[in-house]
Amino acid sequence: DQQVKQNSPSLSVQEGRISILNCDYTNSMFDYFLWYKKYPAEGPTFLISISSIKDKNEDGRFTVFLNKSAKHLSLHIVPSQPGDSAVYFCAASSRNDMRFGAGTRLTVKP
Amino acid sequence: DAGVIQSPRHEVTEMGQEVTLRCKPISGHDYLFWYRQTMMRGLELLIYFNNNVPIDDSGMPEDRFSAKMPNASFSTLKIQPSEPRDSAVYFCASTPGGADTEAFFGQGTRLTVV
Numbered sequence: 001d002q003q004v005k006q007n008s009p010s011l012s013v014q015e016g017r018i019s020i021l022n023c024d025y026t027n028s029m030f031d032y033f034l035w036y037k038k039y040p041a042e043g044p045t046f047l048i049s050i051s052s053i054k055d056k057n058e059d060g061r062f063t064v065f066l067n068k069s070a071k072h073l074s075l076h077i078v079p080s081q082p083g084d085s086a087v088y089f090c091a092a093s094s095r096n097d098m099r100f101g102a103g104t105r106l107t108v109k110p
Numbered sequence: 111d112a113g114v115i116q117s118p119r120h121e122v123t124e125m126g127q128e129v130t131l132r133c134k135p136i137s138g139h140d141y142l143f144w145y146r147q148t149m150m151r152g153l154e155l156l157i158y159f160n161n162n163v164p165i166d167d168s169g170m171p172e173d174r175f176s177a178k179m180p181n182a183s184f185s186t187l188k189i190q191p192s193e194p195r196d197s198a199v200y201f202c203a204s205t206p207g208g209a210d211t212e213a214f215f216g217q218g219t220r221l222t223v224v
Binding site for chain 1: 114143145150151152153154155158160165166201203208209210211212213214215216217218
């Protein structure tokens with residue numbers, strides 16, 4: 001049973017435009033949410049996170065939005081750059097549990 | 111610190127053989143996670159440890175899989191006997207405190223069972 005879902009396996013955007021990656025979760029016990037970025041042949045690396053007490057967290061070109069009532073979060077990248085091309089994993093966690101989605105492959109075209 | 115270290119990076123083995131994957135977490139991190147990445151399911155949590163004690167192994171697919179953490183600096187994931195459907199990339203990750211903090215991943219072990 002997938003507790004974290006990323007329903008879009010891939011996304012392609014033009015350089016300079018906005019990339020929006022979506023994630024849904026089912027377990028209301030999750031209270032901390034993270035996005036990881038993964039390049040080929042490397043492990044995932046942490047990108048940005050948000051606590052359940054917030055609805056938005058921004059770090060440079062990256063913003064994560066959380067809608068607790070809908071159990072939905074999204075990652076916005078603006079402007080998108082070719083170097084952002086990677087697989088993005090959404091993660092939802094509580095103190096003793098961390099679950100990942102299946103990932104979304106983002107391709108940013110020059 | 112060199113980060114989370116996994117070995118080997120690649121493993122090719124024949125069906126029925128025993129496979130052991132190794133992980134050295136970041137020093138001082140008290141949580142260690144084992145994940146398996148597949149195309150269909152993404153990153154699946156297999157098992158995690160807190161202070162060397164297994165906390166949740168409900169993600170371990172079958173009895174063929176076992177994991178140990180004999181001390182704070184070393185963990186193993188063993189598959190015996192291995193099957194072709196076990197082919198995947200296996201990641202180890204550690205966190206400094208709880209699952210609700212940033213996890214640091216190793217580079218993964220790509221396992222191929224033929």
